[in-house]
Amino acid sequence: MAEQAYTVASDSETTGEEKSSTFPEIAIGVDIGTSQCSVAVWNGSQVELLKNTRNQKMMRSYVTFKEDTPSGGVSSQLFHEHDLLSGATIFNMKRLIGRVDTDPVIHASKNLPFLVQTLDIGVRPFIAALVNNMWRSTTPEEVLAIFLVELRAMAEAQLKRPIRNIVLTVPVSFSRFQLTRIERTCAMAGLHVLRLMPEPTAVALLYGQHQQQASHENTGSGCEKIALIFNMGAGYCDVAVTATAGGVSQIKALAGYTIGGEDLLQNMMCYLLPDSQSLFKNHGVKEIKSMGLLRVATQDAIHQLSSQTNVQVDVDLGDGLKICKVVDREEFEEVNKNLFEKCESLIIQCLQDAKVEVEDVNDVIIVGGCSFIPKVKNLVTNIFKGKEPYKGMNPLEAAVCGAAVEGAVASGINDPFGYLDLLTIQATPLAIGIRANGNNFIPLIPRNTTMPARKDVVFTTIHDNQTEALILVYEGEGKKVEENHMLGYFKITGIPRAPKGVPEINVCMDIDAANVLRVLAGVVMPGCRQPAIPVMEVRMPTVDDGHGWCAEALNRTYGASLNLVTLQKKA
């Protein structure tokens, strides 16, 4: 069915010559959430959300494996409770992608109603769906790709043209390793990622457009406005501070963490059934069913607590296990106290990083699925001394709309009315640097550096006649390299023999506007203008799974023999 729609679309494309010449391919905006996803496109004057055949704008992010044909939440009939209970449905891909089995987020995913198995050695977890009483192995990438293929077919059928370019929103806290996984996933689905946009920055762009329109209407009010964007979905919590004027949004700071509705749900499940972890450890067919039932009941309860102060949970998990309990809102808030505190600290950190005071913030924008939770709304407004949140944005659609606008801006389409006279200047969410001075992490590009960026630092050898050096590239905020993500490594060879501290090893990091990181390293001997050896250029990340292992193996094999230190310039 999808195939057919595609053929029809490309036929009409060839006949509609003039249409394709005035409109270069507009990239579509895609927001794949942990729980829900949506697609939007710029139609020349505004953003339009695409709907599936069931007239839904929001589609559940899941894939059910049945027999030989997996089907995702875009095309398949309904999110049958049965699917969730049979072990054949994989979801929460966005929480699983690009993580190793020592990651706490993976461990927390072990009581999902499908198989997430860990060996706790730093390799990718084993994920499988139960099909005909057999565990069919899969990967988060595969599941996401199946889902994206469905989304793509849907968009192609509606827009009547082939879709290749997309702007995808991603959580702020995604490592570069996770971003490459996402890009690879898109490539599997035949999609080219024009931009990966941190979710709150997509919202910032939409806000910029709102401001631009407002200032067109009453001319002269083109002064700078500062907005704080708080976005909490099912899997991630993101915060951004943006300064907007004249359609230009400068991202001043970003902060993000892996907390979301899923964690609220898991905490509640633990609260309702304290020994759920051990009960469900075996992942038998029965346990999966109980797990699914508990999940659905808890989710419903949390949803209801957004509008009412208490809720009756009444669920039969089978095997004589029944939960019959009244839960009130205070209990829910108490159970998730730590999570809400973490949200607060993210906001405060983001404000500090942006060097912005609470009073300076003109607008507070709260979006994402969790924005319906009263406690979430309160905790944000309390920080801003009761300031009313910004209205005029749909909390579930803001990110995808921003992505669609960015898709149009970055595609460079003809824009006679100046709707797209917009720009978001992005910043790096995490610091990037190399290992030097022992086990220390030396950031070259600090967190919240404006992109595109290019920075360099000069290092030198630590041994006399050291002819080789290892460049180990990390991303993160820890002072020691072990606390950060390794992105890759390479060796510089052929350093001219010299006493230690003499060769100048210049390491340069370059991030272009498409967020591609390249690490360059060159060696210069004092007094020479030309580099002593050809400059090395390495695109990062280069490491696949088990990056923790690489660092250990390198350390075991080479010790400190190829180390570097920062070069202290003589005055």
Added chain:
Amino acid sequence: MPTSLTLAVVPTVSPRLLQRQSSDRISLRRISLSVVATATEAESGKMESRRSTASLYEVLRVEKDASTMEIKSAYRSLAKIYHPDTVVKRLPEYDNGREFIEIRNAYEALSDPSARAMYDLSLMAAHGGRNSRFARPLGMNLSSEFYTTGRWETDQCW
């Protein structure tokens, strides 16, 4: 290739000031005509000295006594022209954001009052003798002249 084209600043104050790349100066000047008319010092005829020591003020096309607001709005209007997201529309020779980085560095330096004060001092010092140079890592030259990154066909394969 001239060797002492780049501007020298005390690195301990603000290393980001060191990102000057003078080789792009000509193209920047050409395009600057279409930009804001604040670049009044551009026609002072000192083409040679401008190329060799284009100041951060010149990069942002503002006067030396420009206010913070003027600097900010100059940065924004230049960003709209030179940011890679918008530059593809206007300029066929895509420079991978090099111009924008330069504009950004100038903005960062001039929008921070203490960094700006230090920079103004260094400008005055440099005005005295053309060769007055500050300590500067050698590698910096390297980065501007040899580190050219491009886009590769295989970028999609990652």
